[in-house]
Amino acid sequence: MDQEVDFGAVFKALAAPLLVLTPDFVMVSANDSFLKLTGATEADLLGRPFFDVFPSSPKAPDDPNEEGAEALRASLTRVLSTGQRDTMPLQCYGIEVAGRPGVFEERYWSTINVPVLGPDGEVEFLVLRTEDVTDFLQQLRGFGEGDGATGTEAELEAMRTDVYVRARELHDLNERLRQTHRQQRQTMSGLQAAIERQRRFVFDASHDLRNPITGLLTEIEVAISEPDTNLDKILRKLLLDAERLSDIVSDLLELARLDTATPGTTEPLNLADFVMDELERRTLTTTVATQLDEQVVVCASRIRLVRLLNNLLSNAERHTRTAIDIIVSADPPDAVLEVIDDGPGIAPADRERVFERLCRLDDAHRQDPGGSGLGLPIAREIAQRYGGRLYAADNPTGARFVLRLPLAA
CATH class of the missing domain: 3.30.450.20 (PAS domain)
Known part of the structure; x- marks a missing residue:
C-alpha cells in the first residue's frame, strides 16, 4: 500500500x-x-x-x-x-x-x-x-591573527577577498558562456531554416521550369514524328511555353538580384504621378478607379517600383470580377499605396503564405495556371529594400494589398 x-x-x-x-x-x-x-x-x-x-x-x-x-x-x-x-x-x-x-x-x-x-x-x-560560506571566509580572515605573522595575515586577507571576487568572476564567465551558447543555437537554427527554405525553393523552381520544358519537348517530338502536323499551331504552343520559361527565368533573376545586390540609385517619386504614368503605359483588361493624394513623395528606384506596381496589378487583374481600386495617401511617417480588387479575397490564414516564393493558392492555379508564384514575393522584397513593407490587409470583398514606404523628407 x-x-x-x-x-x-x-x-x-x-x-x-x-x-x-x-x-x-x-x-x-x-x-x-x-x-x-x-x-x-x-x-x-x-x-x-x-x-x-x-x-x-x-x-x-x-x-x-x-x-x-x-x-x-x-x-x-x-x-x-x-x-x-x-x-x-x-x-x-x-x-x-x-x-x-x-x-x-x-x-x-x-x-x-x-x-x-x-x-x-x-x-x-x-x-x-x-x-x-561566511564561516569559511572568516576563517581565512582570522587564520594567523595574533601570532605576529603580519605578512601571513595580509596574505590570507588578500586570499579571502580574492575568493569572493573570483567567485563573482566565475559566475560572470559562466553567464557569458550561456549567452554565447544561446546565440549559437539561434544562429544555427536560423541557418538551418534558411537552408531548408533554399532547398524547397530550388525544388519548386525546378518543378515549375520542368513543365514548360516538357511541353516544348513534346511539341517538337510531335512535329518531327508527324510530318502532316499543323506547324503553325505547334509553333504557337512552342512560343507560349518559351514565354512561360522566359517569365520564370526573369523572376528568378530578379530575386537573385534582390538577394545579393545593394539598393540601386534612388530618386524622389511622387506616387500619384507615378501611378498615373504606369496606368497610361499599361493595357488593362478591367476598370481601374483611383484616389490619389498629390502630395505623397517617396525615395526609391523607379524601375523597381514599376516592377512592384505591375506585379500587384497583374495579381489584381487575375482575381478581380469588375474593377480595381488604387489609393495613394499619406499616413506619416509612411506613404501608403493600396491595390484592391473585388475578387474572392484571401483567407486570413493565407495572407502571409501568398508572399512565400513559388506559393500558389488553389484559386490562383484556377485563375492563371501559368503564373510563377514569384510576383508577390518579389514585390515584398522590393518594398523591404526601401525600408517599407507590403502586406495583405482586411477588406470586406476581394483582396487588399497595402504598400507602406517612408515619406521623403
Whole structure:
C-alpha cells in the first residue's frame, strides 16, 4: 500500500536552507535550515517583503558589483521573466543580529533561485536555495591573527577577498558562456531554416521550369514524328511555353538580384504621378478607379517600383470580377499605396503564405495556371529594400494589398 508523503514536513526538514517567495517577493514559507541560518523565526519572516527584512548592506571589500540585495532582486526578476532558474555569484548580505535590532552583520551566501510554475506556465512561487560560506571566509580572515605573522595575515586577507571576487568572476564567465551558447543555437537554427527554405525553393523552381520544358519537348517530338502536323499551331504552343520559361527565368533573376545586390540609385517619386504614368503605359483588361493624394513623395528606384506596381496589378487583374481600386495617401511617417480588387479575397490564414516564393493558392492555379508564384514575393522584397513593407490587409470583398514606404523628407 502506497504511503502518502507529507511534503510540508519534507520541506521543513531538508538540510539546504530554503525560502519560498511570491512573485512580488513576499516570504510565505521557510524551512528550519533557513530559519537557523538567519537566526529568525517564522513570525519574523512570513508575510513580510523579503527586502524589508534583508535590506542592502555595504559592499564587500573590493567588490565592484551590485550590493547583495540589489543583485538578488535582479536575479529574481530574471527568473520571473524567463521562467528559468538563475544561479547567483557569491553575495554579501546584511543580516540583523539576533537580540540587537538595527544592528546588521555581513553574511556571504551562494544562492540559486528556482521558479515554481503553475498550470498556465506562469511563475507562482520563487524558491531561494542558499549556502552560507561566511564561516569559511572568516576563517581565512582570522587564520594567523595574533601570532605576529603580519605578512601571513595580509596574505590570507588578500586570499579571502580574492575568493569572493573570483567567485563573482566565475559566475560572470559562466553567464557569458550561456549567452554565447544561446546565440549559437539561434544562429544555427536560423541557418538551418534558411537552408531548408533554399532547398524547397530550388525544388519548386525546378518543378515549375520542368513543365514548360516538357511541353516544348513534346511539341517538337510531335512535329518531327508527324510530318502532316499543323506547324503553325505547334509553333504557337512552342512560343507560349518559351514565354512561360522566359517569365520564370526573369523572376528568378530578379530575386537573385534582390538577394545579393545593394539598393540601386534612388530618386524622389511622387506616387500619384507615378501611378498615373504606369496606368497610361499599361493595357488593362478591367476598370481601374483611383484616389490619389498629390502630395505623397517617396525615395526609391523607379524601375523597381514599376516592377512592384505591375506585379500587384497583374495579381489584381487575375482575381478581380469588375474593377480595381488604387489609393495613394499619406499616413506619416509612411506613404501608403493600396491595390484592391473585388475578387474572392484571401483567407486570413493565407495572407502571409501568398508572399512565400513559388506559393500558389488553389484559386490562383484556377485563375492563371501559368503564373510563377514569384510576383508577390518579389514585390515584398522590393518594398523591404526601401525600408517599407507590403502586406495583405482586411477588406470586406476581394483582396487588399497595402504598400507602406517612408515619406521623403
